[in-house]
Amino acid sequence: MSVRVVARIRPLLKSEREADVILRTGSAADSKSRQSSIGDKSDKKLAALRDRDNVVRIPNPKNEGEEYAFQFNGVYDATVSQQELFDAEVAPTIKHLLNGFDVTLFAYGVTGTGKTHTMRGGKTLADRGVIPRLLSGIYRRSKKIEKDTEGNTTVKVALSYYEIYNDKVYDLFEPPEKRTLAGLPLRDNGGKTVVCGLSEKPCTTLKEFEQLYDQANTNRSTSATKLNAHSSRSHAILGVKVTVTTPDKIRVSTVSAIDLAGSEDNRRTENDKERMVESASINKSLFVLAQCVEAINKKQHRIPYRESKMTRILSLGQNNGLTVMILNLAPVRSYQLDTISSLNVANRTRKIEVREVENDPMFKGPARPSIRPSLAGTRQPLRALTASVNVNMPAPIKDAAARDDDKPVKAFSVYSDKPQAKLVSQIRKPEAPKRTSLSNAPSGLPSLKPARQPLSAQSAAQYDDLSAARIEEMVEKKVEEMLAMRAVSEQSKQTQVRELNEQLQRRLEQLEQRIEGTEDARAEGLSYLLMAKQHQARGEDGSALRMYQLAAPHFPHNQKLAGKIATLKERVHAKAWEQKAPSPPKGKTGSMLSLKKDSTQTLGKRQANSRDDDHMDLTYNGFSSDEDVPRPQHKKRALAKLAQIEEDPELLDSSPRTMHLLSIINSRDVSQIKMLKGVGAKKAEALVDCLCEMDQTSMDADDAYRFEVRSLAELSQLKGVGVKTVENMRQGVLA
Numbered sequence: 001m002s003v004r005v006v007a008r009i010r011p012l013l014k015s016e017r018e019a020d021v022i023l024r025t026g027s028a029a030d031s032k033s034r035q036s037s038i039g040d041k042s043d044k045k046l047a048a049l050r051d052r053d054n055v056v057r058i059p060n061p062k063n064e065g066e067e068y069a070f071q072f073n074g075v076y077d078a079t080v081s082q083q084e085l086f087d088a089e090v091a092p093t094i095k096h097l098l099n100g101f102d103v104t105l106f107a108y109g110v111t112g113t114g115k116t117h118t119m120r121g122g123k124t125l126a127d128r129g130v131i132p133r134l135l136s137g138i139y140r141r142s143k144k145i146e147k148d149t150e151g152n153t154t155v156k157v158a159l160s161y162y163e164i165y166n167d168k169v170y171d172l173f174e175p176p177e178k179r180t181l182a183g184l185p186l187r188d189n190g191g192k193t194v195v196c197g198l199s200e201k202p203c204t205t206l207k208e209f210e211q212l213y214d215q216a217n218t219n220r221s222t223s224a225t226k227l228n229a230h231s232s233r234s235h236a237i238l239g240v241k242v243t244v245t246t247p248d249k250i251r252v253s254t255v256s257a258i259d260l261a262g263s264e265d266n267r268r269t270e271n272d273k274e275r276m277v278e279s280a281s282i283n284k285s286l287f288v289l290a291q292c293v294e295a296i297n298k299k300q301h302r303i304p305y306r307e308s309k310m311t312r313i314l315s316l317g318q319n320n321g322l323t324v325m326i327l328n329l330a331p332v333r334s335y336q337l338d339t340i341s342s343l344n345v346a347n348r349t350r351k352i353e354v355r356e357v358e359n360d361p362m363f364k365g366p367a368r369p370s371i372r373p374s375l376a377g378t379r380q381p382l383r384a385l386t387a388s389v390n391v392n393m394p395a396p397i398k399d400a401a402a403r404d405d406d407k408p409v410k411a412f413s414v415y416s417d418k419p420q421a422k423l424v425s426q427i428r429k430p431e432a433p434k435r436t437s438l439s440n441a442p443s444g445l446p447s448l449k450p451a452r453q454p455l456s457a458q459s460a461a462q463y464d465d466l467s468a469a470r471i472e473e474m475v476e477k478k479v480e481e482m483l484a485m486r487a488v489s490e491q492s493k494q495t496q497v498r499e500l501n502e503q504l505q506r507r508l509e510q511l512e513q514r515i516e517g518t519e520d521a522r523a524e525g526l527s528y529l530l531m532a533k534q535h536q537a538r539g540e541d542g543s544a545l546r547m548y549q550l551a552a553p554h555f556p557h558n559q560k561l562a563g564k565i566a567t568l569k570e571r572v573h574a575k576a577w578e579q580k581a582p583s584p585p586k587g588k589t590g591s592m593l594s595l596k597k598d599s600t601q602t603l604g605k606r607q608a609n610s611r612d613d614d615h616m617d618l619t620y621n622g623f624s625s626d627e628d629v630p631r632p633q634h635k636k637r638a639l640a641k642l643a644q645i646e647e648d649p650e651l652l653d654s655s656p657r658t659m660h661l662l663s664i665i666n667s668r669d670v671s672q673i674k675m676l677k678g679v680g681a682k683k684a685e686a687l688v689d690c691l692c693e694m695d696q697t698s699m700d701a702d703d704a705y706r707f708e709v710r711s712l713a714e715l716s717q718l719k720g721v722g723v724k725t726v727e728n729m730r731q732g733v734l735a
């Protein structure tokens with residue numbers, strides 16, 4: 001049986017105009033005549049939606065005159081109520097659910113098309129969606145079954161409810177603060193994907209359900225987006241486990257009601273960063289779903305279920321039972337491209353075959369013959385006896401004395417069409433090794449050996465006498481023995497299988513954990529790489545290096561990455577040296593205030609640097625010790641001088657005297673500079689050379705500027721200039 005796909009078109013929202021309606025339902029002939037009569041009257045466009053047909057029509061965005069038509073198992077237009085949709089599509093599945101079939105109901109569509117409205121609905125009775133109605137239906141039917149069977153059949157309901165948010169699974173019955181970063185893991189269990197550690201709440205009444213469901217929904221991730229004020233940011237999966245217990249068996253089946261998050265075109269959402277991350281995860285999972293659908297359609301060997309948690313859980317085409325997809329659609333033009341893509345996915349989903357197989361029941365009491373295929377060979381003549389050990393069948397009458405003259409054989413009368421003796425030998429044949437023990441049986445038990453000898457009249461009479469009661473008793477006993485042995489050996493076999501399964505399961509879990517761990521680690525590594533690239537693109541080499549270094553442990557043998565880190569390290573070293581040299585002035589000359597501020601800042605910064613005995617950027621970038629960075633002698637001296645200057649408040653002065661001195665220095669006029677106190681021609685020349693050198697350094701760094709000394713502190717750091725010289729110069733300058 002294929003997945004049942006039905007389309008539901010929502011009504012216009014307040015913000016939407018009737019004139020923008022582009023979706024139509026109806027047959028081709030109808031639609032053509034309607035199209036010509038529609039004209040400008042938009043109410044007729046809406047009337048078109050009322051035509052309940054199984055075809056949805058939408059214009060080709062590239063050629064308005066052309067229409068695409070998609071046929072589904074059902075199409076529900078804007079006028080269809082919640083009750084009508086439920087009655088037509090969901091109510092019929094309840095019967096199957098209680099008969100042991102799993103059911104999957106899921107709403108699929110673009111954001112803001114009415115998935116949550118369809119699945120959860122509003123608070124009023126009429127507005128209630130599929131889920132509350134489903135529960136109501138299950139309870140009603142359960143009560144009826146219990147009543148009809150006079151309490152011999154009981155139905156129990158238990159709920160689980162979880163969301164997949166950013167590809168992580170979270171229990172919605174648990175408060176958000178209990179969530180772990182990694183979420184709950186998934187496991188494969190007998191072909192079904194299960195969520196480990198999920199809570200399951202027994203739920204006996206509709207009222208109880210409503211309380212649980214409403215409370216859990218407050219834990220669901222929703223946010224306002226431009227396209228939907230209450231947009232679901234996660235896929236929500238409600239599991240309703242139904243256990244039907246009859247006197248002889250227990251059947252468990254589950255209905256999964258899934259409200260998928262909607263795909264979003266981020267050119268329209270104007271999502272912020274957080275919404276974008278959610279959106280990317282939602283779109284990715286829906287993309288994987290579309291890929292799975294396509295792969296199933298194309299009968300590809302590999303279906304990419306495992307590429308997203310949502311597709312793994314949904315297991316479209318892998319799950320047994322019944323599957324109903326509700327395709328939610330918005331009727332207006334602004335959704336046109338998204339609607340076409342949803343229609344395409346839904347159309348392909350319609351072709352997916354699902355095995356309509358009910359879940360195996362569990363039988364109460366000793367195992368039934370049907371699950372002992374090994375007995376099949378001997379079962380025919382013993383059927384009634386075999387059945388006698390089943391608690392579900394009436395026990396055989398064992399009182400031989402009471403039936404002395406009866407035919408031996410309620411056990412045989414039905415099935416034996418052969419003489420009894422032969423029957424006995426038939427039964428005994430497989431027991432050949434035990435004949436000795438039987439022949440040596442205590443006097444109470446007759447030996448069966450004489451049966452093979454020509455019978456004397458007495459022994460024949462004795463045998464006749466025996467055969468009526470004793471043989472039946474013996475055979476019965478023997479069969480019981482055999483069955484008991486088989487049950488024991490089967491039990492031990494089952495235990496072995498169970499142990500093996502558990503071992504395998506554990507191994508699988510370990511492997512999965514490892515894979516998931518590796519995937520998570522890889523994803524983390526990739527996100528570091530991405531951030532590194534972004535930093536690098538912005539020219540933030542230090543941060544880029546840091547990110548690459550964080551990514552490195554996730555890609556241990558990646559030569560390219562190692563190379564990148566090495567190159568960046570070198571570049572950052574080079575920059576660090578540049579930063580150690582005084583930085584260029586921001587403005588042309590700057591006001592006195594800014595000069596003083598700059599100067600203080602520079603000193604403050606340098607102070608911090610000198611205390612840490614290294615440059616801040618270098619520490620940040622992971623170079624913890626001086627050894628990492630070779631430092632020329634003159635730089636070390638400069639640092640020492642700096643410390644001296646900081647202790648001299650005079651040198652922080654930005655008085656006119658200082659300003660004048662700096663302007664002489666920055667003029668680079670050797671004739672003026674050599675006139676300064678304590679500076680001869682040689683020193684002046686050296687000083688100008690030093691300033692020109694600083695220019696050069698800057699040009700190397702692709703950041704050309706003319707270096708200017710902005711403070712006495714900076715001046716004192718120049719090659720050949722000491723604190724004393726600076727002080728002398730300053731003293732000698734006329735204010």
Ligand SMILES: Nc1ncnc2c1ncn2[C@@H]1O[C@H](COP(=O)(O)OP(=O)(O)OP(=O)(O)O)[C@@H](O)[C@H]1O
Pocket residue numbers: 009010011013109110111112113114115116117118228230231232233260261262263328
């Ligand atoms: N059949 C309908 N009748 C009346 N209103 C509807 C119907 N379907 C949707 N709406 C309204 O449309 C808006 C969007 O619906 P909803 O939130 O259910 O969309 P969604 O597909 O779940 O969106 P998202 O994927 O962003 O969560 C809501 O205001 C809802 O009340």
